Amino acid sequence: MGKGSYKKLKGSQNFRQRLILATLSATPIIIKGIRANDMLPGLRLHEVSLLRLLEKISDDCVVKINETGTMVQYKPGILMGGRHLVHDCGESRAIGYFLEPLLVLGLFSKKPLSIRLKGITNDSNDPCVDTFRSTTLPLLKQFGVPSEGLELKIESRGAPPHGGGEVLLSIPNIQSLTAVTWIDEGMVKRIRGVTFSTRVSSQFENTIIHSARGIFNHLLPDVHIFTDHKAGPQAGNSPGYGISLVAETTSGCFISANTAVSYARAEDGGMEDEKGELMPPEDVGEQIASVLLQEIEQGGVVDTTHQGLLFLLCALCPQDVSKIRVGKLIPHGIEVLKLIRDFLGVKFVIKPDPSTGTVILKCVGSGLKNLSRKSS
Template sequence: MVKISYTKLKGSQNMRLRLLLSTLSSTPILIEDIRANATLPGLRPHEVSFLRLLEKISDDCFVEINETGTKLKYKPGIVMGGRHLVHDCGESRAMGYFLEPLIVLALFGKKPLSIKLRGVTNDSKDPSVDTFRSTTLPMLKQFGVSSEGLDLKILSRGVPPHGGGEIILSVPIVQDSLKAITWIDEGMVKRIRGITFSTRVSVQFENTTLHSARGIFNRLLPDVHIFTDHKTGPQAGKSPGYGMSLVAETTSGCFISADNAVYRAQEEDEDGELEDEGKKWLIPPEDLGEQTASALLGEIEQGGVVDSTHQGLLFLLCALCPQDVSKVRVGKLSPYGIQVLRHIKDFLSVKFVIKPDPSTGTVILRCVGCGLKNLSRKLS
């Protein structure tokens, strides 16, 4: 029997990113001291759920967790993809936590992926499913991903604490490899689109949110359309809440997004301590509209071809490109973006050249991709 050599890592930071890069680079990993000193040690429910999702879409994937959950062995398998898969994401994190790595892995699968996810569609921590539909999927097209078969349908919405949302995600496979890009022109904002939603509350919440956001944007540009999505009955999930997702499209085809949601929830902090119940309900709808609109304007002001929540994904896709130079412009580097750059260097041996552009306050990054090919796809 061949002995497997595991790359040793410590701590719970960037668990999802480590598992994603381990799978893409076929590197078995051993993670120790996972919240060993916390009040509730070990893996969190959403991390265990993500491991189950990896098992569902992969073949020959091996996961071993010790009794306390503080030690994890993971040997990646072959990403298979497949149709009619179903996964329950649980209620501790929103679907956005699962969608980003799932989309990247699905591109390098044996077959196109079609999966139904259940759980929380909108919260204030992870990007909403609306943001993935309006911003993340169009971004993949820059890297040569076919728009045919790339889709996200929202069947029902769910907010914390009890979720109840459902979506269907479809992702095609990359026939050979991604396409290296030069993407440094962010252009000027030409239109703003958005959606406000409400579940198990009055439709008036949506209208108030919409009008307060429009009040800010109408002073700046004429082409602003914000749609409403009022859910009732089974489509409204199991908890009351409301929220907003906005996206600005530029003249050069960039999509910059911002979103937020309000709900009553018992929130856990990093150590598993419960925070005050009902704290999230303190934002009235008019403030939510203003805050989300201001957040979007802040992202636009930073510059760059993507917003700060998409930086990590952009760097990862650049690193997976063929062995050719990719060049991208982003605003101020986000903490998560910096972590992604470090982990890409460790797992894929891809280094980025980072050059600040003082005239615009942006940063230009260059890298030569690792040349990952989709070897598991079916050859006709």
């Protein structure tokens, strides 16, 4: 694509993936018609916040938004990384929404990235910060990312609608990823988890654990779920509770499920005066245990929430064959595959495996190298 020519896109879908791929492939993009026919047209607060975050971690990137917010012009700059950065993620989406772009872009920055993110740590829309710690970071290690300098520290919790949580994310920068052959999902050998509660009785956590274990104890003995009850300033500004579970298999796969219960935000149709009924903790425990078992039953080396990230990492590998197995392809995963084809020119060979009901994907990576990193 010639310099100065913008790739034209339409609509508000897959906003994060478009920005990640545009940045890594150094492709300027224009997105038009963002919720043009909605009652509230244009970009949402979290999308603007994500653009501001990209400006913080890169040098010379240009973002232009028109008056109604229905059109964005984005010209990627050089990913710089950097230490002691701070970003307020706002209250319209959880910190999990911002973590995935940071993880991928941080790896290809000039300097290692360490950033403090403020906002909502656990909600029911986005993967919670515990799942990132237990599942997403080990996923990066499969692709040769060193564990030194890769961590997520939860300093305080924040539940919707008013957040108040803080996490500290550190990501090393690398020269390039390594291609993977990762098709053996193994058998589940243990289940780990962590519950959290803020501004409610800590007894809620024990109830969640008791009901989740009631299901798992029939299946395997090695189940440990830890509690994390926060009080005072570390509990954020809103009451809430929830759980993040991860099943570890004999071949080193991590399958996760998480949920959180809290009062609705105003824009989700909730009332600001917080008088709704919350789901009882025993139901939360049973429900999340069932969700995790469904994820395990589907097969594949990652759960459905990590499908898009897995495809992206495979596409960014050196020009070598990566081969992976997933459960069933979800719509988001298919969209990511299309975007990878459009931006990086990487096509996946998709082959169903009828004997297990899973899907095997193969691709040759785009050979992305981190040219701005100083090689030692």
